[in-house]
Amino acid sequence: MSADPALPQCTPGPKAPSSRDSSPMPEIYGPEENYASLQMSSVQTPHAETVSPLPASMDLRIQDSPDSSTSPRVKVPPTSGEERTVRKEDTAQGKKQKIRTVFFQAQLYVLNGRFQRQKYLSLQQMQELSNILNLSYKQVKTWFQNQRMKCKRWQKNHWPKESKSVTQGYLRNTSGNLPLWSNQTWNSQSWSNHSWNGQSWGNHSWASQTWCPQAWNNQLQNCGEESLQPQIQFQQNSISDLESILATSGESHSVIQQSAKYFSTQQIMDLFPNYSVNIEPEDV
């Protein structure tokens, strides 16, 4: 039962980005030229420690190849799709340059949306998502990881110890995408799971839902946190919206088209399996 009392929305939100938004549109990414080129170099190590600035605009890569997933620590170049990539040239000491990528709001929106539905994505799903968002698999993976941690943390702070048996409220898993085997009782640290080599979703039980059931149902209220600010008002419409987002965020045409392509087709269903949205495969 239960829908739960007042489940908080995972949102600490001490700081709201408010009027910042992502702004501008980076005129990045080159046309297919780069695309192709980069595609070729799939996994290339940024030996660029001293390499030229290689504008972030240069890398438009679609990380659909398992390479990234297969590769251990793929020093994947920042890839594209981000608002800005900061490349700090580090000395040739062998120190890695830390690159901080700021995702587009649109990207965050999609990521958050997905996260709300699924805490864990399969390798393939991640790849698909990364494709659409024009991020690397690694980035998507990292984002999800960070998000999980964030939520977990938030939850820890806001949830007493009752979580001992939070069997979670249920979202609406109408589709079979969400692991319904959630029988595990979350024990404060039971999230563990392992080996799901792209297929064994086994334990990700709570993967589909956990703390912010209701809030999530609400749509993308803000479990994911900030990214789902009120700025983006379109709650749920059709693909057009998604498209818009991406466009607004400053995605390149190719990307938009790509996204549109994906979103407009069944892919969207694939990507947003349980989206309560009325997605009609016709709007394009």
Place this chain on the structure above:
DNA sequence: CCACCGTTGGAC
């Protein structure tokens, strides 16, 4: 190989 988790370091 993966996820988890603490840390780092850049952006705000």
Place this chain on the structure above:
DNA sequence: GTCCAACGGTGG
């Protein structure tokens, strides 16, 4: 000072 993507280490 905070936020957060990305790193690095650890354990399975």
